[in-house]
Structure formats: C-alpha cells, structure tokens
Amino acid sequence: MIDFPIEILGILYNVQEEEYKGMNEGNLGLCDTTNCEITIRSGLTPDRGFETFVHELTHAILNEAGYRYCDDEGTHTEDFVERFSKALYQVILDNNFEEIKKYFYERG
Numbered sequence: 001m002i003d004f005p006i007e008i009l010g011i012l013y014n015v016q017e018e019e020y021k022g023m024n025e026g027n028l029g030l031c032d033t034t035n036c037e038i039t040i041r042s043g044l045t046p047d048r049g050f051e052t053f054v055h056e057l058t059h060a061i062l063n064e065a066g067y068r069y070c071d072d073e074g075t076h077t078e079d080f081v082e083r084f085s086k087a088l089y090q091v092i093l094d095n096n097f098e099e100i101k102k103y104f105y106e107r108g
C-alpha cells in the first residue's frame, strides 16, 4: 500500500493509493493541491504506478512554483505535464540520484 509524505517546495504532500477517489474513469492519478494529496489509482503495475506518480508530482511542483493549471494555454497544461513527466520518469529510472548527489555533496 502506497502511503508516504513528500516535501514539494516547502509544502508537505501525502502520496496515497486508492481506488477511483475523485477520479474520472480514465484517470490513473490525481493531484489535489488544495488538500496537498497525490493519489495513485490502486492496482497499477510498478511502472505505470511510478509513471503516474511522476506525472502527478509534476503537477504539484508546477502549482507550488506558481504555475496554476490551465489546459488551454500557458506553462501548466496537461500536454506539457504529460510530455515532461514522461521524460522525467525515464531519467529518474535510468539513473541513481543518491550516487549522483554524492558527486556534488561528498566530494573532497
């Protein structure tokens, strides 16, 4: 069961797994910036679940950075989030960020 906190630009969000909570039929996840909750639909494969998490995380980051959601125009559109979060998901999966951080924070 997914249930953990995450800091997003100084705001504490909770990530949880639930069935259909507030979601439209085709949605796999939900980012509720009012209640600071990211919900991932339960029963997804690990890949689809993590991809969905990165997608919803991108919504949360943009919102906390001041880019309010608007699906018609601007920076925070569904199209942008879909494309960017796909790329981010793959970069996160393909690299070990704990190791990469060591190169910067633990170099002598």
Ligand SMILES: [Zn+2]
Residues within 6 Å of the ligand: 055, 059, 078, 081
């Ligand atoms: Zn979205």
